[in-house]
Amino acid sequence: MIDVQRLAVLREVARHGSFNQAAVALRCTPSAVSQQIAALERSLGAPALERSTRGVTLTDAGRLLVEAADTIAAELADTQRRIDRLAAERIELTIATFASAGRRLLPAALAGFVADHPQVELTILEAEPEESLPWVREGRADLALAYHFEGPPPGRPGDRSGLDWTSLGVDPLRVVLPRRHPDAARLQARPEPPHLAELADQRWILGCRKSADQLTRHADLAGVELRVSCTATDYDFAQALVSAGVGIALIPELGLTRQPDLVALPLAGPSPRRHLGLALARRRRGHAAQLAEELASRLVGQATAHA
Numbered sequence: 561m562i563d564v565q566r567l568a569v570l571r572e573v574a575r576h577g578s579f580n581q582a583a584v585a586l587r588c589t590p591s592a593v594s595q596q597i598a599a600l601e602r603s604l605g606a607p608a609l610e611r612s613t614r615g616v617t618l619t620d621a622g623r624l625l626v627e628a629a630d631t632i633a634a635e636l637a638d639t640q641r642r643i644d645r646l647a648a649e650r651i652e653l654t655i656a657t658f659a660s661a662g663r664r665l666l667p668a669a670l671a672g673f674v675a676d677h678p679q680v681e682l683t684i685l686e687a688e689p690e691e692s693l694p695w696v697r698e699g700r701a702d703l704a705l706a707y708h709f710e711g712p713p714p715g716r717p718g719d720r721s722g723l724d725w726t727s728l729g730v731d732p733l734r735v736v737l738p739r740r741h742p743d744a745a746r747l748q749a750r751p752e753p754p755h756l757a758e759l760a761d762q763r764w765i766l767g768c769r770k771s772a773d774q775l776t777r778h779a780d781l782a783g784v785e786l787r788v789s790c791t792a793t794d795y796d797f798a799q800a801l802v803s804a805g806v807g808i809a810l811i812p813e814l815g816l817t818r819q820p821d822l823v824a825l826p827l828a829g830p831s832p833r834r835h836l837g838l839a840l841a842r843r844r845r846g847h848a849a850q851l852a853e854e855l856a857s858r859l860v861g862q863a864t865a866h867a
Contacts, residue, residue, distance in 0.1 A: 562600070567625060567632065570596075570609075571626055572586055574618055574622070604625075606621045608625055634841075637698045651851070652681045653682055654683040655684050655705070656684075656706075660795065660812060662705065665728075670682070673858055692706055693706055693714050704838070705836075706837060715839060723840065724841075726860060727835065728860065729835075731812045731814050731835075732812070732813055732834075733811065733813070735825045736802050736808060736811050736824050744823045748823060753825060757782045760786060763806065764787060764788050764808060766790065767797075781830075789807040795811050799822060814834075838859055838860070
């Protein structure tokens with residue numbers, strides 16, 4: 561029988577990549593962590609970790625154990641949350657969303673939902689997908705508005721993510737220029753969108769780390785190197801700098817402020833884009849789960865109307 565407590569210790573070692581850091585997180589000694597892992601491996605009859613001077617990495621068996629530990633932790637967190645709800649005798653719904661979707665998609669969907677369910681106590685958490693998706697999996701949030709760039713979606717039928725993913729469509733990234741920019745009128749009048757290589761000599765303002773990564777990737781594909789004037793963490797701030805004439809920016813359509821002194825243009829393909837979606841826990845059940853599914857349906861309708 562695999563010991564659940566030892567699984568939890570292995571999960572922390574995998575998360576931190578070392579016995580020492582796992583020991584700090586678990587508030588015990590590195591020796592105690594090492595003993596727990598050794599006992600787990602003895603009961604398993606196979607190594608769970610490969611040890612080296614650079615730290616530890618999971619073996620194939622270790623990866624399976626950590627996946628099981630993630631599932632168990634999520635189930636226990638969800639059970640505790642449901643028990644807390646029963647004890648409090650109230651209905652709670654926690655929604656996680658990234659900022660631009662929270663501003664452009666969520667309010668319209670919530671307006672009707674709140675009117676229909678005045679007894680529901682809502683909690684809205686702003687978070688990027690790397691935070692919000694684990695929250696849904698662990699039961700800390702009932703629903704997440706999230707996105708991903710290239711590659712498969714966060715949850716697919718039959719995978720081990722613990723998530724059901726519903727697509728809300730594509731959010732293309734636009735090049736934002738001041739309307740007074742010497743090339744703005746010419747680029748707007750053209751029937752075809754500009755190529756990134758045409759804008760390589762511009763000064764760029766990066767609106768967030770992820771859009772910066774996308775811009776860098778497409779610049780590499782185009783064989784150009786971009787000049788960066790500012791790396792911001794907020795799309796409104798980035799567009800304010802564009803308006804001031806500091807440079808141009810790459811902004812998701814949901815993040816556009818629609819200022820009259822700015823021009824937003826598509827890029828020639830293959831152009832960067834975000835894939836929007838909703839994440840629900842696959843193990844969902846109970847009244848809160850039904851409410852989360854209802855709100856998800858409203859958000860699908862809102863995204864369709866927005867498109």
